[in-house]
Amino acid sequence: xxxxxxxxSHVSVSEGALVLLRCNYSxxxxxxxxxxxxxxxQGLQLLLKYTSAATLVKGINGFEAEFKKSETSFHxxxxxxxxxxxxxYFCAVSDDTGRRALTFGSGTRLQVQP
Amino acid sequence: xxxxxxxxxxxxxxxxxxxELRCDPISGHTALxxxxxxxxxxxxxxxxxxxxxxxxxxxxxSDRFSAExxxxxxxxxxIQRTQQEDSAVYLCASSLSGAGNTEAFFGQGTRxxxx
Numbered sequence: 001x002x003x004x005x006x007x008x009s010h011v012s013v014s015e016g017a018l019v020l021l022r023c024n025y026s027x028x029x030x031x032x033x034x035x036x037x038x039x040x041x042q043g044l045q046l047l048l049k050y051t052s053a054a055t056l057v058k059g060i061n062g063f064e065a066e067f068k069k070s071e072t073s074f075h076x077x078x079x080x081x082x083x084x085x086x087x088x089y090f091c092a093v094s095d096d097t098g099r100r101a102l103t104f105g106s107g108t109r110l111q112v113q114p
Numbered sequence: 115x116x117x118x119x120x121x122x123x124x125x126x127x128x129x130x131x132x133x134e135l136r137c138d139p140i141s142g143h144t145a146l147x148x149x150x151x152x153x154x155x156x157x158x159x160x161x162x163x164x165x166x167x168x169x170x171x172x173x174x175x176s177d178r179f180s181a182e183x184x185x186x187x188x189x190x191x192x193i194q195r196t197q198q199e200d201s202a203v204y205l206c207a208s209s210l211s212g213a214g215n216t217e218a219f220f221g222q223g224t225r226x227x228x229x
Contacts, residue, residue, distance in 0.1 A: 096215070102159070
């Protein structure tokens with residue numbers, strides 16, 4: 001069975017500060033990992049994904065994430081936060097066995113203070 | 115279409131009534147998923163369709179929930195005898211294939227309120 005844990009349901013940063021959103025996964029097979037962003041009253045939009053190629057993955061809007069197998073982590077970072085980054089962020093895992101749907105973490109709401 | 119389309123965007127229904135939620139996936143996408151997003155439960159998988167294969171219904175919370183996908187395209191999620199705990203945002207997603215590494219594209223969801 002797969003699972004995802006996102007540490008911190010709410011994260012607040014100042015504009016221009018580093019953004020770090022934490023995600024740890026559990027999977028019995030090599031995982032595929034995703035970060036999605038959800039703006040108010042919108043669906044989910046893919047930020048980036050890890051599919052067993054490069055461990056450092058770059059996504060849209062200046063976000064990146066690093067897959068660390070030894071730590072079972074896939075933390076999301078951005079060097080400098082913008083006001084427009086305020087949203088809810090979801091980490092998700094899937095694989096090619098059994099159910100091929102995404103299993104999501106509980107989400108982290110990012111606030112950006114001016 | 116350009117993206118995944120869901121209708122209605124909002125639905126208010128009385129407890130005990132049946133509701134139908136519609137999803138129109140991206141043209142050519144063989145995989146279609148329904149998720150439910152509610153406070154306290156996060157994003158829950160409901161059902162998965164892949165091409166002409168039998169759907170994976172393992173996430174449906176009760177037998178009041180059912181879904182079908184006609185002609186490999188449009189999908190309808192039906193909730194019978196709605197209960198207040200069914201209030202949530204129902205999200206549909208589609209992907210080009212059912213492989214675990216392909217991106218799922220999400221619709222904007224249907225917000226269901228059961229009163």
